[in-house]
Amino acid sequence: TDQIVSMASRLGWTVGITGDDLVGAQCRAVIGLGPQDEKWLAGANYVGVWHGTAEDARKRQQALDVVPFGQYRAMAVSPLASGRLKPPDICLVYATPGQMIILINGLQYTGYKKFEWGVVGETACADSWGRALKTGEPSLSLPCFAERRYGGVPDEEMLMALKPSDLAKAIVGMKQLSKNGLRYPIAPYGIQSDVRAGMGVSYGKK
Template structure:
């Protein structure tokens, strides 16, 4: 059956006037059975804007950005920060709250810890995708269900590899685009929220050691940072896949079974 209307190109997907967060979250949980709370992240040009968010928490001690994200995704908190709340330049620079100056670009503190030489550390810093410094003064995270960052700049979705590939399949259902990402290694928050905030494109990452040690990210989780305007497209695509029998959890077929019956259920003429 031919499509009734051509799919929108990705660049033509616009921000809706409002979001039905309940419908989006119901869709994600129905199709993917997520175990970690989907959250939003938003940057603010003034601290006062951030502090005006309803029931926002402010840290009482120094944290990594990973911990702040974890407080929203693992505890369901709405938390706002400035650069003074963060442990070092690396965290602040990724979200544009600290200058990406010569000292930061050198990455001296990583020498002998994550990378062998100063050349290696500088190459790593240069490879990171970050929000340019100067515009923003604060950041907040909050569960999407709370609706307090309406809309957030990006949504953060933690999922297992099996859940994540179906999420991506849903995103690619209509108006197909090949998705390509990179991996900077340590500081891979630059691959997820750094890249998504900078480019406003869906950005997948393998969470790094720091995200798992300090942010509570589980060892089988990947992270998708995605502008929320894409989420209705993902849900719609997942619905079509589900109707075709392509669902989570993905049941093992058996590595010694005759594959023709299983493949025939999906690819035979309808």
């Protein structure tokens, strides 16, 4: 799935797959195209590779946020700008940490809520598209080894998965933040400068 997603995000392609097109059970299970059965939950293939014991491998598998098996029969990906998926179930945004905090600030501009996310380690797609598809909540992840090695995700990028309505909300919020002078790129003020003039603008005059 890392490769399929990157075909849209990096190459601009529209691609559809079923579970039969995926290599191995892990990716199938995260997006609900394969069962999360006892064999999958055991994670035996990861013992001695990603985890030191069978217990650790099982704990990781159980920690993953996955889509219930059978909810979907296939997956389609496409650049949002193409408008080919109307509407998509979730949107994926790759961004640097600086860009990502502005996106999060945009989400929090109105209807504020504290976001809390977890890190499962390998199979981090469960932190992003697995969690977002399962819960409907904005889901931030640190792309894992597989996403970077096979999906081509650059070293400096993070991934946010969120519903189209949440992305629209974030855009509205970011536009208002920009009007307030809070925008990306975030220009360094200077670590030895008197911060009072800048703070008065960015954080409101006292």
